[in-house]
Amino acid sequence: MGATVEQALEQLKSTGVRMTPQRHAILSFLMHSMTHPTADEIYKSLSPSFPSMSVATIYNNLRLFVEAGLIRELTYGDDSSRFDADLSEHYHAICRTCGTIVDFDYPPLTEVEIAASKETGFRVEGHRMEIYGQCASCASRHKAN
Numbered sequence: 297m298g299a300t301v302e303q304a305l306e307q308l309k310s311t312g313v314r315m316t317p318q319r320h321a322i323l324s325f326l327m328h329s330m331t332h333p334t335a336d337e338i339y340k341s342l343s344p345s346f347p348s349m350s351v352a353t354i355y356n357n358l359r360l361f362v363e364a365g366l367i368r369e370l371t372y373g374d375d376s377s378r379f380d381a382d383l384s385e386h387y388h389a390i391c392r393t394c395g396t397i398v399d400f401d402y403p404p405l406t407e408v409e410i411a412a413s414k415e416t417g418f419r420v421e422g423h424r425m426e427i428y429g430q431c432a433s434c435a436s437r438h439k440a441n
């Protein structure tokens with residue numbers, strides 16, 4: 297499990313960022329969400345509780361959290377960015393039909409970094425990989441038709 301919302305907020309405070317109820321709500325929404333939401337989706341979920349909050353505010357706060365290292369921004373294709381508060385080493389399978397993103401883990405891929413480093417002399421800092429296809433429910437719906 298990653299950090300709790302409280303730990304994340306402490307980390308943010310130590311960088312001099314003032315905590316507001318909106319920031320708390322955005323961060324806690326992300327940390328409890330498994331869906332890798334966009335700024336728009338976060339806005340739709342939180343706007344009933346924070347009617348004066350704009351999408352731009354959400355977006356600016358997401359930027360701030362990314363810079364503070366509390367969340368990751370996912371940029372896949374031309375779609376709007378999605379955000380992930382799970383900072384553990386993991387990969388994403390992306391459904392081309394409905395856009396669902398599902399987490400998965402595959403530790404042997406760190407061997408690719410070692411191999412790349414050996415072959416190129418790079419000090420490797422990371423890699424990215426995505427799997428594209430149809431999620432289980434889209435694939436089964438397709439079969440039924």
Ligand code: ZN
Nearest residue numbers: 391394431434
């Ligand atoms: Zn799907």
Ligand code: MN
Nearest residue numbers: 380382388399
């Ligand atoms: Mn994820």
